[in-house]
Amino acid sequence: MNLIQKSLENIQASEELKQNTLQYLHEQQHRRCRVRPRFAPGYAMVMICLILFMGAGGYSWYRKPVSYISVDVNPSIELHINRFGRVVSTEAYNDDGRDVIENVSLKNVSYMKAIDRLLMDENYSRYLKEDSRLVFTVVSDRPEEIVEELTGNKLSKRYGALVYTSDSSCMHEAHRHEMSFGKYRTYLELLEYDDSVTIEDCHGMTMGELRDRIETCSHEGKTDDTDGEEDHHNSSSHGRHHGH
Amino acid sequence: MKSAEEINCAMELYADMVRRICFVQLKNRNDTEDVFQNVYLKYMLYEGTFESREHEKAWFARVTINACTDWLRYFARRKWVPLEVIGEETGALDDASGEVLETVLSLPEKYRNVIYLHYYEGYSAVEIAGILGRKENTIYTWLARAKELLRERLGGEWA
Numbered sequence: 001m002n003l004i005q006k007s008l009e010n011i012q013a014s015e016e017l018k019q020n021t022l023q024y025l026h027e028q029q030h031r032r033c034r035v036r037p038r039f040a041p042g043y044a045m046v047m048i049c050l051i052l053f054m055g056a057g058g059y060s061w062y063r064k065p066v067s068y069i070s071v072d073v074n075p076s077i078e079l080h081i082n083r084f085g086r087v088v089s090t091e092a093y094n095d096d097g098r099d100v101i102e103n104v105s106l107k108n109v110s111y112m113k114a115i116d117r118l119l120m121d122e123n124y125s126r127y128l129k130e131d132s133r134l135v136f137t138v139v140s141d142r143p144e145e146i147v148e149e150l151t152g153n154k155l156s157k158r159y160g161a162l163v164y165t166s167d168s169s170c171m172h173e174a175h176r177h178e179m180s181f182g183k184y185r186t187y188l189e190l191l192e193y194d195d196s197v198t199i200e201d202c203h204g205m206t207m208g209e210l211r212d213r214i215e216t217c218s219h220e221g222k223t224d225d226t227d228g229e230e231d232h233h234n235s236s237s238h239g240r241h242h243g244h
Numbered sequence: 245m246k247s248a249e250e251i252n253c254a255m256e257l258y259a260d261m262v263r264r265i266c267f268v269q270l271k272n273r274n275d276t277e278d279v280f281q282n283v284y285l286k287y288m289l290y291e292g293t294f295e296s297r298e299h300e301k302a303w304f305a306r307v308t309i310n311a312c313t314d315w316l317r318y319f320a321r322r323k324w325v326p327l328e329v330i331g332e333e334t335g336a337l338d339d340a341s342g343e344v345l346e347t348v349l350s351l352p353e354k355y356r357n358v359i360y361l362h363y364y365e366g367y368s369a370v371e372i373a374g375i376l377g378r379k380e381n382t383i384y385t386w387l388a389r390a391k392e393l394l395r396e397r398l399g400g401e402w403a
Binding site: 002003004005006007008011012013017018020021022024025026028029032 | 245248251252255259260262263264267268276277280281284285288289341342344345348359360363364
């Protein structure tokens with residue numbers, strides 16, 4: 001053994017150093033097994049794509065309306081409601097309606113809150129006079145809950161609101177005529193009593209006028225058929241019947 | 245990635261050599277542990293295969309020397325030798341061995357490496373050239389100069 005070997009022979013890796021290193025390697029191995037660096041960029045891209053896809057998909061899923069409420073007095077507006085019961089969009093079908101949705105914040109709140117805001121709005125209440133008619137019409141796969149809430153609402157009761165249900169084919173037909181499906185359903189109801197009425201006539205009529213005409217015609221019809229009474233607050237059969 | 249079994253085996257076989265190269269190069273215990281761990285981390289991540297134990301050992305020697313060099317360059321660590329560290333590390337050396345070690349450690353880095361690899365590990369100049377990635381003639385020159393420096397400082401009885 002030369003002197004250099006002798007001088008260095010006591011330099012050895014201690015057990016502590018070996019164990020610390022093995023522990024360090026074990027931790028590194030464990031960490032790298034979870035996300036190996038060479039796959040990290042790909043993994044990150046996949047995650048980003050997934051997040052974007054889920055974000056875009058989730059947002060469109062959230063934005064997709066599943067229920068609709070047509071609110072007609074003279075302003076004709078529709079509330080489009082997502083699966084969480086929130087208003088995701090609104091549509092106006094006449095000038096009064098456009099004026100309303102421009103001035104009342106109805107989106108991104110629950111549909112009953114939107115209805116309350118609408119009925120409490122000073123501008124909107126101008127349309128709720130004695131001779132006017134507030135009519136709610138619901139299109140939904142499960143309309144019962146919405147109808148129940150609308151009929152039970154204090155403000156709806158105060159204004160003597162009528163609540164109907166309709167269906168999507170009636171809604172599409174209404175939109176083809178640039179009319180809210182609530183007003184269109186009422187037109188179809190009137191058409192049963194008076195086949196001379198046209199869709200153009202209805203465009204210029206308020207819901208109060210349409211209802212008056214229906215009531216007049218139905219009273220005239222009562223002389224022939226005394227069983228013609230209806231329940232305005234839950235006359236879902238009308239909508240479904242007229243829904244094509 | 246190397247298995248736990250391969251790592252344990254390499255730890256038993258080469259830990260002392262890695263430790264000595266770190267000591268000769270770094271002279272500082274704290275640095276030694278960091279570089280020691282980095283060398284074994286490189287081994288763990290090394291995807292290649294070794295033809296033999298000798299090949300593997302040479303790989304460890306080269307990687308350790310490179311790791312020490314990188315470490316010294318990066319941190320610009322002190323290059324003088326604190327005597328108390330040498331004392332702690334080498335244990336009870338006789339006067340002659342202590343003086344040899346201190347003199348070896350005071351040599352420039354390139355000479356320390358060749359002296360250690362040649363006189364402690366027993367590598368030939370050709371093998372050292374392979375480990376350090378230098379020309380054989382360069383290694384011969386370094387070895388000659390290193391020996392000359394040691395002879396100047398220690399006289400003729402150092403090896």
